[in-house]
Amino acid sequence: MYEYTRAVYYYETDKMGVVHHSNYLRWLEEARITYFDDNNLAYNETESYGVLCPITEANIKFKYPARFGDNFTVKLKMLKYTGVRFNVEYIVVNQDGNVLLEGESRHAFINENFKPVSLAHAIPERHELMKELV
Numbered sequence: 001m002y003e004y005t006r007a008v009y010y011y012e013t014d015k016m017g018v019v020h021h022s023n024y025l026r027w028l029e030e031a032r033i034t035y036f037d038d039n040n041l042a043y044n045e046t047e048s049y050g051v052l053c054p055i056t057e058a059n060i061k062f063k064y065p066a067r068f069g070d071n072f073t074v075k076l077k078m079l080k081y082t083g084v085r086f087n088v089e090y091i092v093v094n095q096d097g098n099v100l101l102e103g104e105s106r107h108a109f110i111n112e113n114f115k116p117v118s119l120a121h122a123i124p125e126r127h128e129l130m131k132e133l134v
Contacts, residue, residue, distance in 0.1 A: 002038070004031035005073040008066050019066040024101055025058060028090050031074035032105070041129050049123050052110050056085075060103040064094070071095045078133040083120045084109055086130065 012023040033043060043053060066072055072094050079087040085108050092100040109117040120127040 001075045001077045002031070002035045003073050003075050004034050005071060006030075008068055008070045008072060010068050013068045017068045019068075021062065024060060024062070024066075024092065024103075027072070027074055027092065028058075028060075028076075028088075028103060028105060029055075031076050031090070032088055035076055039129060039133060041126060041133075046109075046123065046126060050112055051117050051119070051122050052112065053107050054110065055105050056108050057106040058103065059105075060101055062101050064098045064100050066092075066094060066100050072100060078130075079104070081130050081134045083118050083127060083130075084116050 008019055012019050014020055036043060046053060072092055075091045075093070077089045079089050081087075085106065087104060087106050090101070090103045090105070092102075094100055109119050109122070111117050118127075119130060
């Protein structure tokens with residue numbers, strides 16, 4: 001399981017010092033982008049081939065509030081990869097081990113006309129790297 005850790009920033013909180021719910025999805029994206037970067041699958045390189053990778057679905061279960069001053073870790077794991085789609089699972093915990101959220105995101109590879117793209121055909125070397133992550 002891959003781990004991405006950082007501090008909660010002040011601007012991510014409300015007046016009570018609690019993280020606004022919209023920021024959690026951003027944290028998952030930060031972790032996912034870093035995960036791909038660390039595995040030689042940088043999004044910007046994939047996009048240079050004309051292949052985009054939008055999120056198609058996100059499911060989040062909020063468990064415990066994050067607060068300013070906390071550190072959090074996003075633990076993520078690639079659940080599924082088909083060549084056209086992939087799913088990522090997330091567990092976010094704070095420095096005390098409290099589970100902040102559990103979630104999953106689904107993604108698809110598409111071209112600039114929003115048509116599905118098989119990574120195996122479009123960028124075979126990236127397809128092989130993606131298969132190794134599952």
